[in-house]
Amino acid sequence: MSAALQSWGRYPPHPQSTTPCFWRGDVGAALAQLAQRHGSLLPFGNGRSYGDSCLAASNHLLQLRPLDRVIDVDWQTGRICAEAGMTLDALIALALPRGWFVPVTPGTRFVTLGGALANDVHGKNHHVRGSFGCHVGRFGLVRSDQPPHEPPLVCSRHEHPQLYAATIGGLGLTGVVAWLELQLMPIASSxxxxxxxxxxxxxxxxxxxxxxxxxxxxxxxxxxxxxxxxxxxxxxxxxxxxxxxxxxxxxxxxxxxxxxxxxxxxxxxxxxxxxxxxxxxxxxxxxxxxxxxxxxxxxxxxxxxxxxxxxxxxxxxxxxxxxxxxxxxxxxxxxxxxxxxxxxxxxxxxxxxxxxxxxxxxxxxxxxxxxxxxxxxxxxxxxxxxxxxxxxxxxxxxxxxxxxxxxxxxAEDFQAWYPAWRQCEALRDPALHSRFWQRCTAP
Ligand SMILES: Cc1cc2nc3c(=O)[nH]c(=O)nc-3n(C[C@H](O)[C@H](O)[C@H](O)COP(=O)(O)OP(=O)(O)OC[C@H]3O[C@@H](n4cnc5c(N)ncnc54)[C@H](O)[C@@H]3O)c2cc1C
Known part of the structure; x- marks a missing residue:
C-alpha cells in the first residue's frame, strides 16, 4: 500500500489509500482481494480528475499507473494497443517522432489512457474529432464477476457492445480497463x-x-x-x-x-x-x-x-x-x-x-x-x-x-442530465463504487 492520494482539486478531502497493480494478468486477482478486504474500490489513473469522481466510496483505490506497456503497434496505420496506465505524455514521446499524435487530448498530458476513456475526455478539436472514445476501437475489461484468472472481456461496438458503451465515459465503474486500442492521427510536424x-x-x-x-x-x-x-x-x-x-x-x-x-x-x-x-x-x-x-x-x-x-x-x-x-x-x-x-x-x-x-x-x-x-x-x-x-x-x-x-x-441534476445513468448502474461492476456515484445516484 502506498501514500494517501487526493483528486486534482484536493477537494473534497477524502484521502485515499492505494494498492498498485504491476501486471495485466494480476488485475482480476487484485480486484477480488481488494473487494473482499474493503467492500468496494475504484480504479485510479493519474488523479487528474478534479472532484470526487476519482475517489473511491471505500477510500481504497487500485492504482493502474504501473500498467504502462505497449502491447502492439502498427506504425503504418497508427493503430496502437497499450496498457491503460500509459500516460499521453509517454504515448506522445513514442508516437510523435514517427509522425503520429493523439487524436484527442485534454489540457494536460499527464492523464492515463484508462482515465481518458473513463471520462471520455475532450480536447480543443471536439468540433472536428469528437471525444476520446470515438477513437478507441476495442478495450479489455476486467470485472469482479468474472473468474479472476480469465482474460479480460474484449469490448467493441460488436463484442459486448453494452459494456463498450457504458465504459466510455463510465467513470471507472463498469470494470477495470486493462488495455485499449487507439487510432492515432497522422501529423507532419510537432x-x-x-x-x-x-x-x-x-x-x-x-x-x-x-x-x-x-x-x-x-x-x-x-x-x-x-x-x-x-x-x-x-x-x-x-x-x-x-x-x-x-x-x-x-x-x-x-x-x-x-x-x-x-x-x-x-x-x-x-x-x-x-x-x-x-x-x-x-x-x-x-x-x-x-x-x-x-x-x-x-x-x-x-x-x-x-x-x-x-x-x-x-x-x-x-x-x-x-x-x-x-x-x-x-x-x-x-x-x-x-x-x-x-x-x-x-x-x-x-x-x-x-x-x-x-x-x-x-x-x-x-x-x-x-x-x-x-x-x-x-x-x-x-x-x-x-x-x-x-x-x-x-x-x-x-x-x-x-x-x-x-x-x-x-443528484437530481445528474440524473436529469444523464438519463442513461440507470443503464450504467445496471452494468456497474458490483465491486466498484465512487464518492461521485454515491453522491449523485442517491435517491
Ligand atoms: C490541467 C488539467 C487540464 C484538463 N483539461 C481537460 C480537458 O481539456 N478536457 C477534458 O475532458 N478533461 C480535462 N481534464 C480532466 C482530465 O483529463 C480527466 O479527469 C482525466 O480523466 C484524468 O485522467 P487520469 O488518468 O488522471 O484518471 P483519474 O483522474 O485517476 O481517474 C479518472 C476516472 O478514470 C477511472 N479510471 C482510471 N483508470 C482506469 C482504468 N484503467 N480502468 C477503468 N477506469 C479507470 C477512475 O476510476 C476515474 O473514474 C484536465 C485535467 C487537468 C488537471
Missing amino acids: LIDVTEQRFGSLSDYFALSQAMDAQHEYSVAWIDCLARGTAAGRGVYLAGNHAQDGPLAVARKRPLRVPVTPPVSACNRWSLSFFNTLYFHAHRAGPRRRQVGYESFFYPLDRVLHWNRLYGPGGFQQYQCAIPHREAEAAIAALLQAVSKARSGSFLAVLKRFGNLPSPGLLSFPLAGTTLALDFPQAGAATARLFATLDAIVREAGGRLYPAKDAHMQ
Whole structure:
C-alpha cells in the first residue's frame, strides 16, 4: 500500500489509500482481494480528475499507473494497443517522432489512457474529432464477476457492445480497463500554426468562433472573468492547425515545480486580477500568426508541476458546464455576470466549442454547444452559494456539468442530465463504487 492520494482539486478531502497493480494478468486477482478486504474500490489513473469522481466510496483505490506497456503497434496505420496506465505524455514521446499524435487530448498530458476513456475526455478539436472514445476501437475489461484468472472481456461496438458503451465515459465503474486500442492521427510536424486574436466582448468571441473554428483543427478562448463595465467579456481567442512541415520533436523542457502547499491560497482576487490584465494586454488587438511547439499550445499548465498546490490546503473546485448552441451566448453571459457579482474571479476561464459528433459512450459529457470551465478556490458556503446560482442558469439553458471536474452536482441534476445513468448502474461492476456515484445516484 502506498501514500494517501487526493483528486486534482484536493477537494473534497477524502484521502485515499492505494494498492498498485504491476501486471495485466494480476488485475482480476487484485480486484477480488481488494473487494473482499474493503467492500468496494475504484480504479485510479493519474488523479487528474478534479472532484470526487476519482475517489473511491471505500477510500481504497487500485492504482493502474504501473500498467504502462505497449502491447502492439502498427506504425503504418497508427493503430496502437497499450496498457491503460500509459500516460499521453509517454504515448506522445513514442508516437510523435514517427509522425503520429493523439487524436484527442485534454489540457494536460499527464492523464492515463484508462482515465481518458473513463471520462471520455475532450480536447480543443471536439468540433472536428469528437471525444476520446470515438477513437478507441476495442478495450479489455476486467470485472469482479468474472473468474479472476480469465482474460479480460474484449469490448467493441460488436463484442459486448453494452459494456463498450457504458465504459466510455463510465467513470471507472463498469470494470477495470486493462488495455485499449487507439487510432492515432497522422501529423507532419510537432509545430502548431496558431492564430491569436483578442476580443472585446462575449458576442465578439461567438462571432470569431463561428467564423474561424471550422477552418481549424483546434480552437479555444480564455476569458477575463474579473473584467467589469465596458471590459466585461474580453478575452483571447486561439485557433491552431498542425504545421504542414517542420521537425517531429518531442518537448524536453524541464517543468518548474510548486514544492509545497502555501498556508493560504495564492490565487486571490488581487493576484487573479493582475494576471488577467497582464495576459490580456500581452496579446495584440489584431490577429497574430505564429508557430509554437505542441506542448505550449496544448499543455501550458503542465509547465508547472503541482500547480494545484497554489490554492492552499483548502483546495479548489472547477466548474465546467456545456450549454447548447441556441442558449450558449445568453447563458454564458449570465454565468460570467454571476461570477463577477460574487466577486470571485476564476484563474482559469476557458471557452471551447463542442461539435455534434456523437460519442459511443452513454455518459459522455459533451453536447453540441459551448463549454465554459472556471476554477475557484474552495471557500465553503460562499462557493456553494455561487454554484447554486450557476447551476440554476445551466439548468434553465438545457446544459449540464462535467462529472470529471465535479464535487458539488446535485443528484437530481445528474440524473436529469444523464438519463442513461440507470443503464450504467445496471452494468456497474458490483465491486466498484465512487464518492461521485454515491453522491449523485442517491435517491
Ligand atoms: C490541467 C488539467 C487540464 C484538463 N483539461 C481537460 C480537458 O481539456 N478536457 C477534458 O475532458 N478533461 C480535462 N481534464 C480532466 C482530465 O483529463 C480527466 O479527469 C482525466 O480523466 C484524468 O485522467 P487520469 O488518468 O488522471 O484518471 P483519474 O483522474 O485517476 O481517474 C479518472 C476516472 O478514470 C477511472 N479510471 C482510471 N483508470 C482506469 C482504468 N484503467 N480502468 C477503468 N477506469 C479507470 C477512475 O476510476 C476515474 O473514474 C484536465 C485535467 C487537468 C488537471
